[in-house]
Amino acid sequence: MTQNxxxxxxxxxxxxxxxxxxxxxxxxxxxxxxxxxxxxxxxYSILVLFLIISLHYIxxxxxxxxxxxxxxxxxxxxxxxxxxxxxxxxxxNEMYLPFIYSLFFxxxxxxxxxxxxxxxxxxxxxxxxxxxxxxxxxxxxxLGLSIHKIKFFSYFIPSGTPLALVPLLVxxxxxxxxxxxxxxxxxxxxxxxxxxxLLKILSTFLLQMFSASVIVAVLTLIPFAIFxxxxxxxxxxxxxxxxxxCILTCSYIRDAIELH
Amino acid sequence: xxxxxxxxxxxSSSDRxxxxxxxxxxxxxxxxxxxxxxxTGTVVLGTGLAAAAISQELYVVNEETVILxxxxxxxxxxxxxxxxxxxxxxxxHIEKIRGILNGARASHTEAVKERIxxxxxxxxxxxxxxxxxxxxxxxxxxxxxxxxxxxxxxLATELKTVLDSWVRFEQQAKESEQAQLAKAIIDxxxxxxxxxxxxxxxxxxxxxxxxxxxxxxxx
Numbered sequence: 001m002t003q004n005x006x007x008x009x010x011x012x013x014x015x016x017x018x019x020x021x022x023x024x025x026x027x028x029x030x031x032x033x034x035x036x037x038x039x040x041x042x043x044y045s046i047l048v049l050f051l052i053i054s055l056h057y058i059x060x061x062x063x064x065x066x067x068x069x070x071x072x073x074x075x076x077x078x079x080x081x082x083x084x085x086x087x088x089x090x091x092x093n094e095m096y097l098p099f100i101y102s103l104f105f106x107x108x109x110x111x112x113x114x115x116x117x118x119x120x121x122x123x124x125x126x127x128x129x130x131x132x133x134x135x136x137x138x139x140x141x142x143l144g145l146s147i148h149k150i151k152f153f154s155y156f157i158p159s160g161t162p163l164a165l166v167p168l169l170v171x172x173x174x175x176x177x178x179x180x181x182x183x184x185x186x187x188x189x190x191x192x193x194x195x196x197x198l199l200k201i202l203s204t205f206l207l208q209m210f211s212a213s214v215i216v217a218v219l220t221l222i223p224f225a226i227f228x229x230x231x232x233x234x235x236x237x238x239x240x241x242x243x244x245x246c247i248l249t250c251s252y253i254r255d256a257i258e259l260h
Numbered sequence: 261x262x263x264x265x266x267x268x269x270x271x272s273s274s275d276r277x278x279x280x281x282x283x284x285x286x287x288x289x290x291x292x293x294x295x296x297x298x299x300t301g302t303v304v305l306g307t308g309l310a311a312a313a314i315s316q317e318l319y320v321v322n323e324e325t326v327i328l329x330x331x332x333x334x335x336x337x338x339x340x341x342x343x344x345x346x347x348x349x350x351x352x353h354i355e356k357i358r359g360i361l362n363g364a365r366a367s368h369t370e371a372v373k374e375r376i377x378x379x380x381x382x383x384x385x386x387x388x389x390x391x392x393x394x395x396x397x398x399x400x401x402x403x404x405x406x407x408x409x410x411x412x413x414x415l416a417t418e419l420k421t422v423l424d425s426w427v428r429f430e431q432q433a434k435e436s437e438q439a440q441l442a443k444a445i446i447d448x449x450x451x452x453x454x455x456x457x458x459x460x461x462x463x464x465x466x467x468x469x470x471x472x473x474x475x476x477x478x479x
Contacts, residue, residue, distance in 0.1 A: 069350045117328040150267050203323035203330075210326070228330045232338075 014200035018124045018193060040120045041128070048110045048122065055109070065212070088250035089257070096253055103132075104246045111192060111238030123241075124193045126185065136249050137178075137184030144256035155259050184248055191241050195234045196235070202227050 025037040045111060061071035085097045087230050107123060114121020122128050144152045156173040157166055209220040276284075313319040452458040 065361055066354055069347070069354075072350045112416075115331070117331050118322055200323060200326060201325040206326045207323045219354075224326075224330065227326070231327070231330050231334050235446045246345055 014197045014204070017120070017196060017200060020125060041122055041125055044110075044113065044120045044122050045128075048113055051109050051113065052105050055105075058164075084243075084247060085250060088247060089254045093253070093257060096250070098244050103249060104242055107132075107188065107242035107245050108238065111242060112235070113191065114196065115234055115238060121192055121196060124190055124196055126189045126191050129189040130182070130185035132188075132245075133183075134181050136184065136252065137181040140252045140256045143253065144259070147257060148259060148260065150257065152256075155255070180248075180252060184245065184252075188241050188245055191237055195230075199227075199230060199234060202230065212223060 019098075020039050020041045022037045022039050023043060025035070025181055028034045028036075052224065056074070058073035059068070059070040061067050061075075067075060078101065081101045082094075082097055085094060085100050089096055110122045110128075114123065141152075144155070148154075156170045158169060158173070161169050206220060206224055209223070210217045212220075310319075314321060453462075
């Protein structure tokens with residue numbers, strides 16, 4: 001009985017959906033017990049890649065002058081990302097556009113794929129989001145160092161700081177700079193995880209209410225409407241989070257280029 | 261009040277779709293092919309399959325089903341709401357681009373035509389240039405001939421002048437020679453006249469002539 005209850009509780013845990021599980025695994029006693037595993041995270045990463053490539057393949061309009069209905073959407077999203085890069089990093093640094101564009105579409109498609117029922121959201125894995133944010137921050141630091149050489153460290157000393165306060169401020173600035181790596185990844189992870197958890201919890205309640213008497217089931221249509229609005233909100237959050245991630249990346253790149 | 265109520269009832273009845281029409285719309289939206297599967301068949305088959313899947317535990321209804329239902333409804337609603345405005349916007353944009361391209365093509369054609377017509381005015385330019393060239397060639401030739409002739413004339417004039425001056429000089433020399441000769445002769449004659457012998461001879465000859473004349477007269 002207790003075992004059953006535990007099983008039910010485990011099955012019904014709203015966080016169960018974020019678990020990385022092994023789908024196909026190869027565990028061979030060679031090369032020091034080689035373990036090759038295709039997890040749901042890997043599968044959905046491949047799916048996201050496939051979707052992005054397919055989207056761009058369908059909406060590719062190179063052969064025609066007049067755009068199709070698909071390519072217009074893609075062209076306008078490209079224009080939006082382009083204007084974002086121009087505004088944030090500056091028109092002279094448009095070379096970062098491909099990176100930001102790829103980042104935007106990767107996060108957006110990953111988020112949207114996760115909104116489809118029965119699917120897995122790769123951005124609800126902290127390893128994915130933190131890997132992204134750390135990679136970006138390390139890259140941005142290398143960029144800043146390569147542009148400004150040793151002068152890059154002046155970034156950690158705000159102008160007009162009294163000499164006595166320099167060690168303290170450097171420490172604070174260094175902490176805030178490093179915190180960016182965490183905040184960028186955790187923001188995306190927390191938003192996606194919170195939304196999916198909320199939907200899971202609410203859907204559990206709604207299922208129980210729908211399973212009750214007919215009158216309760218009919219009355220449950222009202223909270224179900226609110227639930228649908230929340231799904232819509234999740235869709236909006238998918239867009240907003242990918243936009244926020246990209247805009248913050250842009251601002252970090254600008255900081256590295258311009259120093260302050 | 262009654263009129264307002266009536267108006268409201270009428271407006272609402274005109275806005276809303278009659279239930280029968282709505283029902284037939286739903287029925288029409290069911291997938292079917294005229295021969296094999298009827299609409300009723302689709303509904304029965306769908307319901308039956310769903311019931312069978314649930315009862316056989318092929319499909320387990322759980323909280324994800326609620327999400328699926330909500331997601332499906334929301335997505336179909338969004339798709340339905342967005343389809344028309346997106347279509348209009350996309351078509352408007354496509355038309356705009358098509359208009360720009362067509363306009364550019366038309367203006368390009370126009371420009372090409374203008375160019376053709378402007379070039380057409382110069383179609384005789386080759387023959388005219390050839391004519392002008394041959395004319396200028398002839399002119400140059402004539403000019404060179406004129407130059408040669410002028411040179412000849414100038415040379416002839418120069419020669420004539422030189423010859424004339426020579427002639428004049430020769431004439432002068434001759435005149436002065438003659439003058440000197442005449443003078444010498446006169447001087448000689450004068451000298452001879454002054455001589456007695458000569459005077460006598462002259463006188464004698466004059467006398468002889470006179471005598472002869474006389475003789476002749478006398479005769």
